[in-house]
Amino acid sequence: MAGDILSQSEIDKLLSAISTGVVSADEVRVEEQKKIKVYDFKRPDKFSKDQIRTLFMLHENFARILNTYLSTHLRVLVKVEVVSVDQLTYEEFIRSLPNPSVISILSLSSLKGNIIFEMDTNVVFSIIDRLFGGMGDESKMKARTLTDIEETVIKNMMSKMMEGLQEAWHNVQDFKLNIESMESNPQFTQIVPSGDMVVIITLQLKVGSVEGLINICIPYIVIEPIVPKLTTTFWVSASSTRKEHPEEVDQLKKKLRKAIIPVSVELGRVSLTISEFLTLGMGDTLRLNTKADDELVCIVGERPKFYCRPGIIGKRSAVQITKVIESDDEEGEKRDG
Structure with missing residues (x-):
């Protein structure tokens, strides 16, 4: 059948196939249903497949940077990989988070609004235990809110982790991330209306024997001005034509001067x-x-x-x-x- 309109002979053949049992009416009904695409107007897709793929590639780069930093800083085998990139409503994301959680609310210098960086409590307490000289054993950890000292330690580490996220986004948009606040209850983190669409980048983090997830929540309204740049073509071309900036060279020289060599x-x-x-x-x-x-x-x-x-x-x-x-x-x- 070349088109949507059947000829009389094609109609006769179809009726004959149904009557003889070669083709059932249910099969015909299934074929008709396949032509219908379900669309939820309450949850409109804001990102195209190409944009989702670009976000996946961006955060794969971030995962590699984070892997290097944590392995060096914690002196333990660390594995970070991107699990998924999904778009859903902000309310659905908040409901999916446990209480207590370790949630950082971040601001972006060149974009309006906030994003959320959430880490699994098991991984957070394993990192804290290792920084304090322990082995990061999962059996000794219980889900609870962070103390003031623990929150300060995690904030310092988060600042370094955010430098890696800035570097991963550099080819698309330059911005500086600042930690505005940290929360333990997801219900206290209302950065956008409940029905607004957000993109959730989920990374799996393994520190030694302890595993957990990292969720990065980016509201569509925050990155709407740069959405046209979220294409694989733009990202690859920006990576290949990237030039050194004088300020980056000066910063590298300053770090080299501070290096201690025997x-x-x-x-x-x-x-x-x-x-x-x-x-x-x-x-x-x-x-x-x-x-x-x-x-x-x-x-x-x-x-x-x-x-x-x-x-x-x-x-x-x-x-x-x-x-x-x-x-x-x-x-x-x-x-x-």
Whole structure:
């Protein structure tokens, strides 16, 4: 049947198939029902499939950033992955949250309104326990509201986590996230009317053996001005054409200047057999392979970077840099080692 209008011969064949039992009336009815698409006017779809896919990709990037930060900071195996991106009413989202919860209400510098960042209490208390020197054992945790000290600790960590979320959104929109308040009762977090549509990004977080969910609630009205940018084409092109900003370079330089790197000076080397080493005692003298007027090697981190001469400044031992070790010299030092 090429079109919606049947010819008389097609009608006769269909009636014949139904009468002979080849095709049942229920099958015909099902075919008709498939053409009908259910649409709820109380819950209109605000985001297209492409926009939902872009939000998924954005927060996959955030999950990778969060994974790196938490693994380094907590010194434990952490796994973060995006589970789903859904759109529903704000009332449905609030009803889905347990009480108590750990809910942060965030403001965006370049957009109007607030978003919600909610974390599972099991994961939050596991993080707090590890930060306080514990093992983050799930069996010792009970759902309760945070104390003032615990809330301060989580706020400090949340600030770092929000930097990762800002970075993930950078190619679409630059904004700064600020924590306005933290709540434990979902009913006290009325950031938009109950019937307003929101998009919920759900991430699964595993800290050691403890698992939980992170929910990011973004009202449509908040990101409505930038919805046209939420396309995979725009996001990919923005990522590929992204240029360095002078302020980012300055910030990176400032962080590098604050980096603490161990510096050591190698006075010389000596080779010993195991038997000679085992016979060493107090007062024994070892002859190094360097002379008093030889230049010494200054090691920065784990790499030889400078030649220097030993000396004294006041009552302290010191060295004077005489030459920068070039790449060839550096490789030679590694081979000698």
